Amino acid sequence: CRHRGINDLCLYEEVNIEKTGLIIDGAALYYSLYYTSDPKLDQRCGGDYPGFKDEVCNFFKTLQDCEVTPYIFLDGGSDPDKHKTLVYRRKDTEEKAKTIATTKPEDVVPKGCNVLPPLVKDVFIEILKEKGIEFKQCLGEADPEVVSDANQKQCPVLSIDKDFYIFDLCKGFLHLDNFEWKRKKDGKIPAKLYTRSKFCKHFKLDPALMPVFASIAGNDYSILKDNGNFANESSSSGEYSIKRLDGILRFLSKVNLHGLNDSQKRERALSQALNHVGKKENQTFKLSIQKYVQPEKPSSKLPSWVRKKVEIGKLTTSVISVVDQKSMMPPVLVEDFSQRSSYTAAYPIRQYFYKLLTKDVQALLPDLSSHRCVSVVHVSILSVWYLSVQAPEGLRRRVFEEALQVQTSALENIPDQLKLPVCVTVFWFNNLKLGQKAETVLHALLLGFVCDPNSPGWSQLLQRQTAAGLWFCVTETLSYLVCRGRV
Incomplete structure (x- = not known):
């Protein structure tokens, strides 16, 4: 919804991707390739892995033809702070799996009703190895390493994760929905590039407050329940969720930040937003904000040689979950x-x-x-x-x-x-x-x-x-x- 709103506001630059490095969120890529393939890949009978391989190989062949060098980052263990969110998502995925399982073969599965077959990530990693494509499997969520490597290599990030609208990426963010690799022409891939600076300029928002916006608007860690207060202050003609986001941005743009450093700006903006809707100070929002300001690579109890094998895809990331978190959440099956x-x-x-x-x-x-x-x-x-x-x-x-x-x-x-x-x-x-x-x-x-x-x-x-x-x-x-x- 937020992505559609950004598209509607034209907060992007039309670009043609060629002769560049590209940092890719691996999980976002294999989800997207599996779900958007044409013809649609099987989800009812355990997965169409040969068809998936063809789609992945075609994608990377297109990048090669356009002289684009991919660097893939894959998620490892999940963040313990997101456990409630993951449990909620799992329940939602189970409902989708029930729908797919009970839909007759001759009928069309409802739009958006997708469940990823259990071995897609494993197959994806094997294809990367086979093709000699550089990748790293992270110990935890990939976001911190994606941001760090993107800024170090001066490359844009390709993903569907809306958090990359918030992170400070020097070369911007390419959303997979608008990365038209199947329409490449003359060695170029049409795409839409989003930058935080363009977003902030449009909404007259201090860039330092982007993490505050994300924290109170709602993410995997926090959401400010405002009973419609922010939506009521918006002049947007969009649906409720768009009006609410517009109202939050308008409110934050009016906070007096004169004479404050970035940390103080965030603290004042959060305090005033909470007061505005009658909420008390909450540590949850501060922790959520910090994940955008200084994204930290996760630590692990695993020995260094095990971490290295995880990173190169020779050990499954379930090892991390079992050893570090003493828990396992297997994928949902249809x-x-x-x-x-x-x-x-x-x-x-x-x-x-x-x-x-x-x-x-x-x-x-x-x-x-x-x-x-x-x-x-x-x-x-x-x-x-x-x-x-x-x-x-x-x-x-x-x-x-x-x-x-x-x-x-x-x-x-x-x-x-x-x-x-x-x-x-x-x-x-x-x-x-x-x-x-x-x-x-x-x-x-x-x-x-x-x-x-x-x-x-x-x-x-x-x-x-x-x-x-x-x-x-x-x-x-x-x-x-x-x-x-x-x-």
């Missing part, structure tokens, strides 16, 4: 919400993985006497690294067998490409819950073994066999996670 969650299928495996990360598992390791002074968390992380990098095959096989509760010695006569699916099959049948039909699971697995997922009729087949399609998609996901140590 499934039958009247049945058990598909995540219950892999629960024992995830539990095993979490124990490796959070418990002292020296029993799995050879003598670690030289590491006795290391904390339990460090020893646990060390064990995961040892198992995945240095451990002999026998030990890795033992851990694999314990996780999947199978004996790999029984697989000698099974073709190599089927060994993992067979292990997963045994695991599932050993963990069937009351009410789950074994024949449905078997049907799903057989579909996976005998059908080509890239065949033209595959999507239609899965849509006709909803339960079987769901189980197979989870099998594929589980197999991928087990292979990569990402459960």
Whole structure:
């Protein structure tokens, strides 16, 4: 809504992007590419990863043709201060997932009803590696590093995150909605460039107050509930949300800031805004403002070698959530919400993985006497690294067998490409819950073994066999996670 309002006010400059560096918010990019593809990529049956790869490759090929050098930053663990916001968003995503799951294949899913398939980020990272595109997976939210690198490299930022209207970016912000890479001409990409200076000049607002505006207007950390006071002061003809933002900007532009430094300006503006609507001083707004003034890179308890592997995409960021926050919030799946969650299928495996990360598992390791002074968390992380990098095959096989509760010695006569699916099959049948039909699971697995997922009729087949399609998609996901140590 705010983005549309800025477009309506023409607070941008028409530009053609060529021969430049470009800092890209990776999460925003893969969300946008998946949701805006034409034809629309599947969300009902677990995801269309080949189609997604084509879209991503076409995007970066366009950048290459226009001599644009991309630098990708990906989010890591979520900010603990945003937990309530994330829980609220998850509930909203679950409602969308229910809508998608119950919409008939021949019907159109309501506009804006999108749920990202669970492995899109993993596939995106693999494509970046394959193409040799420079990227960094951050330990926390990417915003601080995006802003820092953009100003250091003197490059604009490409994202859909409205926070980049607020940050002080020396080369401005390109919104993905207006980055028309599919309309490139003569080696140039039409786009709209937003700068904070142009915004402030239009609204006669001191740039130092942009963080105050964002804090009271509403973001992931705070929102000032003003009961319509600001909207009533606006002369804008737009809808309520636009009138409210216009009213806030008008109010802030009238605050007397004479003789104050930037910090004092923000303090006075916040105090007067709170008083204006009868609210008391609140530390939440101050913390929210500070995240724009001095965006800090998140710290982590992870050892340096683990952080490095996270940054280059060799370790999943779930490691950060499990070790630092002792919590995990898996992505929402499009499934039958009247049945058990598909995540219950892999629960024992995830539990095993979490124990490796959070418990002292020296029993799995050879003598670690030289590491006795290391904390339990460090020893646990060390064990995961040892198992995945240095451990002999026998030990890795033992851990694999314990996780999947199978004996790999029984697989000698099974073709190599089927060994993992067979292990997963045994695991599932050993963990069937009351009410789950074994024949449905078997049907799903057989579909996976005998059908080509890239065949033209595959999507239609899965849509006709909803339960079987769901189980197979989870099998594929589980197999991928087990292979990569990402459960």
